[in-house]
Amino acid sequence: MWSTLLGKKKKKPERAKPTRTVKQAFGPPLTDDEKSGNLTVLERDLNERAACPAARNQVYIRSLVTGNGTTPPRIALKCTFRKDAGMEPEVFYEHIRDVCCSDPEKCEAYRQFKDRAGL
Numbered sequence: 001m002w003s004t005l006l007g008k009k010k011k012k013p014e015r016a017k018p019t020r021t022v023k024q025a026f027g028p029p030l031t032d033d034e035k036s037g038n039l040t041v042l043e044r045d046l047n048e049r050a051a052c053p054a055a056r057n058q059v060y061i062r063s064l065v066t067g068n069g070t071t072p073p074r075i076a077l078k079c080t081f082r083k084d085a086g087m088e089p090e091v092f093y094e095h096i097r098d099v100c101c102s103d104p105e106k107c108e109a110y111r112q113f114k115d116r117a118g119l
C-alpha cells in the first residue's frame with residue numbers, strides 16, 4: 001500500500017522456463033506393452049537389462065498430476081548423459097528398450113560420454 005502511495009511499483013517476477021503443455025510433458029503415445037503389461041515387472045526387467053551405465057537402476061514408473069487428474073502411468077528414465085549433452089533428459093519405454101538395454105552405441109549422448117571419459 002505505501003509503495004503505491006510513494007510511487008514505487010513492484011516488478012513482476014520473470015519465469016525461468018517456459019511452461020510445457022500436458023501433451024508435451026507426457027511424451028510420445030503409450031506403447032502396447034505399457035497399456036497391457038504389468039508396469040512394475042516391465043520396470044524391474046529394464047533395470048536389470050540396462051547396458052548403459054546411466055540407465056542402471058534408474059528406470060521408473062511416471063505419472064503426471066494435471067489440472068484434470070493424472071496422466072496414465074508409463075515407463076520413463078531421466079538420463080544424466082543426455083542432460084550433460086544438452087538433450088532432453090527424459091526418455092521413454094521404446095528408447096529404453098531399444099537403446100539403453102540393447103545397444104547404447106546408438107545413443108549420441110552415450111558416445112559423447114565415452115569420448116569425454118576416454119573409454
